[in-house]
Amino acid sequence: xxxxxxxxxxxxxxxxxxxxxxxxxxxxxxxxxxxxxxxxxxxxxxxxxxxxxxxxxxxxxxxxxxxxxxxxxxxxxxxxxxxxxxxxxxxxxxxxxxxxxxxxxxxxxxxxxxxxxxxxxxxxxxxxxxxxxxxxxxxxxxxxxxxxxxxxxxxxxxxxxxxxxxxxxxxxxxxxxxxxxxxxxxxxxxxxxxxxxxxxxxxxxxxxxxxxxxxxxxxxxxxxxxxxxxxxxxxxxxxxxxxxxxxxxxxxxxxxxxxxxxxxxxxxxxxxxxxxxxxxxxxxxxxxxxxxxxxxxxxxxxxxxxxxxxxxxxxxxxxxxxxxxxxxxxxxxxxxxxxx
Ligand code: DAH
Numbered sequence: 002x003x004x005x006x007x008x009x010x011x012x013x014x015x016x017x018x019x020x021x022x023x024x025x026x027x028x029x030x031x032x033x034x035x036x037x038x039x040x041x042x043x044x045x046x047x048x049x050x051x052x053x054x055x056x057x058x059x060x061x062x063x064x065x066x067x068x069x070x071x072x073x074x075x076x077x078x079x080x081x082x083x084x085x086x087x088x089x090x091x092x093x094x095x096x097x098x099x100x101x102x103x104x105x106x107x108x109x110x111x112x113x114x115x116x117x118x119x120x121x122x123x124x125x126x127x128x129x130x131x132x133x134x135x136x137x138x139x140x141x142x143x144x145x146x147x148x149x150x151x152x153x154x155x156x157x158x159x160x161x162x163x164x165x166x167x168x169x170x171x172x173x174x175x176x177x178x179x180x181x182x183x184x185x186x187x188x189x190x191x192x193x194x195x196x197x198x199x200x201x202x203x204x205x206x207x208x209x210x211x212x213x214x215x216x217x218x219x220x221x222x223x224x225x226x227x228x229x230x231x232x233x234x235x236x237x238x239x240x241x242x243x244x245x246x247x248x249x250x251x252x253x254x255x256x257x258x259x260x261x262x263x264x265x266x267x268x269x270x271x272x273x274x275x276x277x278x279x280x281x282x283x284x285x286x287x288x289x290x291x292x293x294x295x296x297x298x299x300x301x302x303x304x305x306x307x308x309x310x311x312x313x314x315x316x317x318x319x320x321x322x323x324x325x326x327x328x329x330x331x332x333x334x335x336x337x338x339x340x341x
Pocket of ligand 1 (some may be wrong): 171214251284308
């Protein structure tokens with residue numbers, strides 16, 4: 002019997018030493034001191050022992066019980082402490098760790114230019130309108146008075162979905178849309194993405210942006226066009242900017258012109274930006290052709306119009322001194338962050 006008690010005690014100590022979790026300690030307690038525990042059975046069997054044996058075994062069993070109880074309680078405390086420490090370790094916060102840099106987003110340079118141009122025209126009473134990127138071939142060409150053999154209709158110039166639908170090659174589709182939908186007078190600008198089958202190089206991209214403008218009112222003439230676009234140029238490139246209108250041809254305007262601005266870099270003396278000429282071409286414009294003005298039923302005897310279209314990338318490249326259009330689409334934050 003003595004041996005059995007000693008055995009229980011040593012075995013329990015061994016198991017306790019290895020235990021790392023509360024559940025394990027509790028299992029040991031139940032196995033030894035629980036209702037049917039090894040030591041409990043011995044203590045319960047005391048009644049059947051002789052007086053002599055009782056005297057010998059009783060204190061021994063009680064001592065073992067006390068010792069084990071103490072060991073188990075101590076182990077409970079240890080396990081609890083260890084669990085707490087492990088959690089602390091896991092949740093440890095290094096207060097000396099440097100903070101993570103918070104990066105504010107910036108507006109893309111094309112967005113900045115689009116917003117600046119929108120503001121100029123809003124201040125002049127124009128409404129900024131949006132249109133779909135895919136539109137009818139009619140709105141891209143026929144409605145704009147483009148002859149069936151116009152080179153821009155070529156499959157190598159425009160992306161077609163089928164005979165009737167294409168990705169808009171210019172924002173001029175918005176002239177047709179607004180003329181179809183609106184009563185005169187009105188004035189709109191529309192800024193957005195356009196598409197052409199161009200191989201990317203320093204000045205071409207198959208996806209680019211344009212701003213289209215159209216004003217329809219009584220008595221709109223070339224002088225309104227010149228005054229408006231001259232004002233826009235001065236706001237975009239500075240108050241000393243001069244403008245020059247060169248005759249040109251567009252199917253949807255008559256007369257048509259291209260507008261140049263005096264070089265804001267050299268002031269007109271000639272430099273690398275203006276390629277020595279002192280002037281930089283920035284847009285196409287003209288008095289809108291009556292065939293276009295009248296396509297939605299507007300009375301072309303009463304109302305006249307002017308329109309213009311310009312590339313936003315070109316304006317951004319000039320304003321910000323960017324020499325390769327591809328930089329706008331590479332999503333390199335080192336580039337984009339420069340234009341805040
Ligand atoms: N749509 C022309 C282009 O993409 C630009 C243009 C020229 C638009 C003259 C106009 C305009 O509204 O009147 O090259």
